Amino acid sequence: MERYTLKRGRSIMIKLSSVYKVFFPGTPNEILALRNINLHIRPGDFITVIGSNGAGKSTLLKVISGGEMADEGRITIAGKDVTDCPEHQRAADLGRIDQNPLTGTAAEMTIEENLALAYLRGKKRGLGLAVIGNRQKYFREVLAETGLGLEERLQTPVGTLSGGQRQALALVMATLALPKLLLLDEHTAALDPQAARQIMETTARLVQAKSLITLMITHNMEQALSFGNRLMMMHRGRIVLDIAQEEKRQLSVPQLIAKFTAASGSALADDRMLLEKEGFSG
Amino acid sequence: MENVLISGLQQGLIYGFMALGVLLTFCLLGFPDLTVEGTFPLGAAITAKAMVEGGDPLLAVLLGAVAGALAGAATGLMHTRLKVNNILAGILTTSAIYTVMLRSMGRPNTSLLGYEDFYTQVLSLCGIAEGKFSFVATQIAVIVILAVMVVAVRLLLGWFLRTDLGLTIRAAGNNEKMLSALGVDVNQTKMLTLVLANFLVGLSGALACQMQGFADVGMGIGVLVAAIASVILGQMLFGRQSLSRLLTGVLLGSILYRALLALGLRLNLPAEDFKLVTALLVLLALTMPKFQLRKTKKRMFAAKTRRGNNHGEVYLEAGAEHHD
Numbered sequence: 001m002e003r004y005t006l007k008r009g010r011s012i013m014i015k016l017s018s019v020y021k022v023f024f025p026g027t028p029n030e031i032l033a034l035r036n037i038n039l040h041i042r043p044g045d046f047i048t049v050i051g052s053n054g055a056g057k058s059t060l061l062k063v064i065s066g067g068e069m070a071d072e073g074r075i076t077i078a079g080k081d082v083t084d085c086p087e088h089q090r091a092a093d094l095g096r097i098d099q100n101p102l103t104g105t106a107a108e109m110t111i112e113e114n115l116a117l118a119y120l121r122g123k124k125r126g127l128g129l130a131v132i133g134n135r136q137k138y139f140r141e142v143l144a145e146t147g148l149g150l151e152e153r154l155q156t157p158v159g160t161l162s163g164g165q166r167q168a169l170a171l172v173m174a175t176l177a178l179p180k181l182l183l184l185d186e187h188t189a190a191l192d193p194q195a196a197r198q199i200m201e202t203t204a205r206l207v208q209a210k211s212l213i214t215l216m217i218t219h220n221m222e223q224a225l226s227f228g229n230r231l232m233m234m235h236r237g238r239i240v241l242d243i244a245q246e247e248k249r250q251l252s253v254p255q256l257i258a259k260f261t262a263a264s265g266s267a268l269a270d271d272r273m274l275l276e277k278e279g280f281s282g
Numbered sequence: 283m284e285n286v287l288i289s290g291l292q293q294g295l296i297y298g299f300m301a302l303g304v305l306l307t308f309c310l311l312g313f314p315d316l317t318v319e320g321t322f323p324l325g326a327a328i329t330a331k332a333m334v335e336g337g338d339p340l341l342a343v344l345l346g347a348v349a350g351a352l353a354g355a356a357t358g359l360m361h362t363r364l365k366v367n368n369i370l371a372g373i374l375t376t377s378a379i380y381t382v383m384l385r386s387m388g389r390p391n392t393s394l395l396g397y398e399d400f401y402t403q404v405l406s407l408c409g410i411a412e413g414k415f416s417f418v419a420t421q422i423a424v425i426v427i428l429a430v431m432v433v434a435v436r437l438l439l440g441w442f443l444r445t446d447l448g449l450t451i452r453a454a455g456n457n458e459k460m461l462s463a464l465g466v467d468v469n470q471t472k473m474l475t476l477v478l479a480n481f482l483v484g485l486s487g488a489l490a491c492q493m494q495g496f497a498d499v500g501m502g503i504g505v506l507v508a509a510i511a512s513v514i515l516g517q518m519l520f521g522r523q524s525l526s527r528l529l530t531g532v533l534l535g536s537i538l539y540r541a542l543l544a545l546g547l548r549l550n551l552p553a554e555d556f557k558l559v560t561a562l563l564v565l566l567a568l569t570m571p572k573f574q575l576r577k578t579k580k581r582m583f584a585a586k587t588r589r590g591n592n593h594g595e596v597y598l599e600a601g602a603e604h605h606d
Binding site: 065067086087088089091092094096102103104105106107108109113116117118120121122123125126127128129130131173 | 441442444445446447448449450452453455456457459460461462463464465466467468
């Protein structure tokens, strides 16, 4: 791992400088999804990201992963400029999970085949058999850590698993090859509350155990406060708040909302966020 | 009746190579590769040309297969580099192949009458000289040769699709976005599959040409739907639960399909109706699971609504679109 400490604080692992992203340029639907994003992510960072609908949270993750290309600005990962690299060339450094459990796994392939695909993330793939004894043993071990009993079902096609199980598998796959950065895009949002809690616990445990640098989007304010050591708020393509660990620890949900209103000049508008907020107070 | 059996087995095995190729692109990669309608006669035409030029039959068959692989590469390059729609890329290649065949043969067909064919050569290599055994015994020996070749290819494919590289083909058909996020250049995967599949289709055309003793630019018409019918027959009989079943099923489907055709001819059924009947059968086989799926979906949605799980519904819909 390229983790080392400089004399003046921690080194920068991922760096975004003046990144812009425009959708539908030149049309009436033009959206400036990212405006002048400057972001330094350092080893040890577990950043939670919240923001209104259309704030650019997902776009931010996508320009880092290569799912979308930045229109302007530079992106570097561990010192390497990846701004113009297509997604598959950045993959060695990144693990990513989406909201939709279907996007992180291959349905018609077995659990062990999915893991074998993730095992060689960003590496050359040759003519050796993908599922062999010592890999199987390793897969069983990492699956056992999720506590869902998936280690006993290595030959099961992934399509037959529940959303929560698939997302747990996606999580294992994303972290299997030790990425430099783990990108989570509301990865528990499509799950029922119990599965969501379980996946979130597993996430926190994996991030801790493998000391993964993590960027997690969530619409759940409590989640944003209770997980991670840094909290960012986005609004209309900008990062309007970047709260460090000490301050974050003392914040409550209402305080956080007040801070957001002050910083953005408008009320926090995420349908699900508001629904859940009412749920908390009532 | 024994002629029906012999012809069905021989044709079924020869077209089995093609069915395996079609399985690779259509079923595993999810790429509707229409190139095969051109690759099949191309394999035949190049083989015939090589034979007429005095080439060794074995070499001629190999050249036919390689020509097929090149055609696959052409479609692949059009689709991946020039971003041409996958179906259109196949149509363009097929059209271009027509000229290639006419130019290489110099006319629309080439007869191989009087040339020692591939099968005779292999038989004599095995010590079975022509005329030494009865017609039936010789034909059975040909079947054995073809069966050994098909089984070898089937085993090789079965192994390859389980390797790290082969796994990417199936993953590309399942979830392209995931594969890309795992660091695989999906374009390369598509190229690899198209080359491999069309190699098999070219081989199939070359072997068919050697069997019937001529090549004709029109011999590709309808071969794709026949191959799809074989694939579907195989899946109906053997299921698609595992890769092994899929691969073996396709071969048995191909033999069954050709045996049915041979039987139809034997019973003096009108041959001009065969393609329509095949098309209808394929249509039926394709739409049946859709109706079942609709029923299943209705059940699922009813269950989700009862539970009042809004997120679940959204996710189900997105999932359904994703898979269609």
